[in-house]
Each structure stands twice: as C-alpha cells, then as structure tokens.
Amino acid sequence: EAVLTQSPAILSLSPGERATLSCRASQSLSTNVAWYQQKPGQSPRLLIYDASNRASDIPARFSGSGSGTDFTLTINSLEPEDFAVYYCQQRTIWPPTFGQGTKVEVK
Amino acid sequence: QVQLHQWGAGLLKPSETLSLTCTVYGGSFTENYWSWIRQPPGKGLEWIGEISHRGSPNYNPSLKSRVSISVDAFTHRSPFTHQFSLKLRSVTAADTAVYYCASLWVGGNWFDPWGQGTLVTVSS
Numbered sequence: 001e002a003v004l005t006q007s008p009a010i011l012s013l014s015p016g017e018r019a020t021l022s023c024r025a026s027q028s029l030s031t032n033v034a035w036y037q038q039k040p041g042q043s044p045r046l047l048i049y050d051a052s053n054r055a056s057d058i059p060a061r062f063s064g065s066g067s068g069t070d071f072t073l074t075i076n077s078l079e080p081e082d083f084a085v086y087y088c089q090q091r092t093i094w095p096p097t098f099g100q101g102t103k104v105e106v107k
Numbered sequence: 108q109v110q111l112h113q114w115g116a117g118l119l120k121p122s123e124t125l126s127l128t129c130t131v132y133g134g135s136f137t138e139n140y141w142s143w144i145r146q147p148p149g150k151g152l153e154w155i156g157e158i159s160h161r162g163s164p165n166y167n168p169s170l171k172s173r174v175s176i177s178v179d180a181f182t183h184r185s186p187f188t189h190q191f192s193l194k195l196r197s198v199t200a201a202d203t204a205v206y207y208c209a210s211l212w213v214g215g216n217w218f219d220p221w222g223q224g225t226l227v228t229v230s231s
Contacts, residue, residue: 089217
C-alpha cells in the first residue's frame, strides 16, 4: 500500500495569499496523482488529475506539479471559496489511497 | 456527462448488513469503474472497492472479507440507467461514515464525479 503524507495539516492564510500544499508518497507514483477539494457537508470535487492537469471548470489559480514521490498543489491568490480541505490520491499502487488532508483556513 | 445519485439505509445496528445503491445517469457505463469510498466523521477518505461494467469487482484488502459490490446493468425505469450496489456485512461502530459512490474512467486514475454521499450510523 502506498502511504500519502500531506503537509501541513493546517494552513492558515488570508484571502489573496498563495497556498502551497504538499503530498509525499511512500513509493514512486510517476505522475499518477489527483487532488480534490472538499467543503463541509459536500462531496470531494476533483481539481487536478495526472499531477498537473486541471479538471473541467477548475479555475486557473489552481495548479499541480510533481512526479515520483513529491507532489504540490498551489492555489494562487486565495479566494474566499477556496478555504476547504484538500486531499491527494493515488491508484498506481494497489489499493487506491488518499492522503489525510490539508485544511486551508482563514488566518 | 455522468451523474450519480445514491441511497440506502442510514441507521444500522451492530452485526447488520449495510446496503447502498448508486444510480448512474448519462455517460458510458462501459468506460468506467464504479467505486465506493467512505469517510468517517471528521476523518479522511478510504477506498472500499470498485466494479467494472462486466461485474468484476476489486476490494480493499482491509474490508475484503465483509464487502461485496455488484452491478445491475439496467433498471426497470430506462435502458439508459444503470445501478451498482455496496453491501458491507457485520457492521460495527467503526463502520460509521459517509459513504460515497464515484466514477473512475478506465483510462485514468482519478474519481470524478462523486455521489452526494450517505451518512450511515451504526449504533445499538
């Protein structure tokens, strides 16, 4: 099983600032990592797939990068609706696993 | 464009069987894997298992002894509506979670879209 470790657990920022979220894998995943956003009471929403591709209707301020074992989700200029929990996910190593999440909260 | 709508019992007693169904609207039923994922209150996401349109399932080893996922290709409502179901036997309080169905395109490794989620509480 591939363990995904996300850091930090909580990121306190102000609107307009840049958020940088990390996801580190216990085994190499090539670029097969996805990122999701989850707001309270809602289902996760796909943001990024294959490490760096934005999903449909995702704003350009969201970007992903990385390969192998280190992946990053960057949110440029945080909007009020971006404060949420973010998860990374892999399906290269069986079974599919998720990181424990990073909460982006208002400072 | 795939849309998922799920339903099932939300309150169970220990040792009972959890049963949830997810209806698939639109898209291609044959070009996706159909998955179940759960999230205990305040915690992260756990993949439970998936099934192909042919009915071949794959399960998380941590739950394999208790879980089964099946597919119903057609419903009586429409030939273009499909369903797949989750059963989890011998539930305990540790199985209390929001359960999501989700779609995964056979050529990819990401889940999109997700169902609306069903909170299942196990309590005596």
